[in-house]
Amino acid sequence: EAGVAQSPRYKIIEKRQSVAFWCNPISGHATLYWYQQILGQGPKLLIQFQNNGVVDDSQLPKDRFSAERLKGVDSTLKIQPAKLEDSAVYLCASSLEARVTQYFGPGTRLLVL
């Protein structure tokens, strides 16, 4: 079974630019998560989708971050405009349903200069 796919794997942008990340979860997984992992820390949940609906986005900086999962399958996370402190690894994960084992993608490493 294919794992969680993410692209791009690396991205370097200048502050105030915009960037978008893409995630394709494991087939059949209803729940999709976006996490931000800053160097030396554990992942922090940004947003959780159940099918195409948002379950939790309490830690998403909504003034600059947005995410969608229009057809309940793949998802995009966008940052506009980026700040230096957004430099991090953005991880996508999926699970069959909420509150069970989560499977992570390889992540996108973002560097904001």
Added chain:
Amino acid sequence: GIQVEQSPPDLILQEGANSTLRCNFSDSVNNLQWFHQNPWGQLINLFYIPSGTKQNGRLSATTVATERYSLLYISSSQTTDSGVYFCAVARNSGNTPLVFGKGTRLSVIA
């Protein structure tokens, strides 16, 4: 929010040694997962273990939910076990998200 503390923060082992990693949490949970993040950044789920004991090869985990801690045991460590081990928990109410600890960085040397 719920607090997750992992210990030790860093651990260096000789290949073949055994180790115990600890995760303490501050509230009742109904979701606890252990992950291994390899040196290339990939997070791998090791156990979904909100309570009880599970074993998978050289790894085993025990969660004592009533005392709010979980332990991850690594036996006969190998260099490929190196990386960061994270404990993540979700509070026992509603649909609260997983909260990760800061991790234990394990280095296994040959």
